[in-house]
Amino acid sequence: MTSTGPERTSWRFEDLASSAGGIYGLVLIAGLIVVSRNLTGSSGEALLTVAGTLLVFFVAHVYAATVARLAEAGGGIGDAIRHGVRESIGLLVVGVIPVAALAFGVLGILRQADAVWLALALDGLLLGLLGWFITAARTPSVWARLGGVILTAGCGALMILLKVLIHH
Numbered sequence: 001m002t003s004t005g006p007e008r009t010s011w012r013f014e015d016l017a018s019s020a021g022g023i024y025g026l027v028l029i030a031g032l033i034v035v036s037r038n039l040t041g042s043s044g045e046a047l048l049t050v051a052g053t054l055l056v057f058f059v060a061h062v063y064a065a066t067v068a069r070l071a072e073a074g075g076g077i078g079d080a081i082r083h084g085v086r087e088s089i090g091l092l093v094v095g096v097i098p099v100a101a102l103a104f105g106v107l108g109i110l111r112q113a114d115a116v117w118l119a120l121a122l123d124g125l126l127l128g129l130l131g132w133f134i135t136a137a138r139t140p141s142v143w144a145r146l147g148g149v150i151l152t153a154g155c156g157a158l159m160i161l162l163k164v165l166i167h168h
Contacts, residue, residue, distance in 0.1 A: 021061050022090030023130065023156075028057060029095045030123040030160040033102065033116060043105040043112035050102060054095045061088035098123045127156035 029050060036049040066084035070077070098119040105115025131152025135145040 020090075021058075021088045021092075022094040024061075025054065025057070025091035025095040026098075026123055026127050026130070027156055027159045028091075029054060029098050030120055030156070033098065033119050033123075034160070043102060043115060046116070047099070047102045047106050051099050054092065054099060058088055058092045058095075061091055094126060097126060123160075124153055124157065128153040 032050045032053055033046065036046040062081070062084040064084075065087040066077075066080045069075075069080040069083045073080075101110075101119035101122050102115050104110040104118065105112035109115075110118065128149040131148035131150070132145050134152070135148030139145070
């Protein structure tokens with residue numbers, strides 16, 4: 001990750017995806033897609049549930065990071081809010097990708113079931129890319145990077161499964 005001092009200033013995709021918010025966003029969205037699709041019965045309702053929850057969690061992350069920044073560093077509220085947004089934007093940016101795939105089902109571009117599977121596949125792919133980026137920052141070994149892909153995607157899949165089991 002590129003940074004100048006204690007603040008992360010890079011807006012590269014891999015930096016957003018590897019933020020705590022980005023990682024959490026991917027796991028949250030996948031679990032929500034599975035659970036909401038089963039509970040609501042329609043892709044439109046599932047899309048609204050998932051997108052609305054993503055937005056609520058983004059605001060909650062911004063709020064938490066803002067308050068933590070005020071407690072930690074003092075300073076002005078504007079600086080703290082900017083810090084909160086920087087810390088949380090990964091959740092929103094990364095989460096929008098699978099949500100957009102769900103929208104393809106609602107718009108009739110894909111069958112609704114195919115849109116759900118595409119959203120889940122994209123989520124898994126993004127988790128795998130995250131593992132690649134994180135490992136690539138530490139080692140040039142392709143085998144280690146592939147291990148990072150498997151480990152990150154596998155842990156994400158386990159978290160998604162646990163979320164589904166808890167909320168199902």
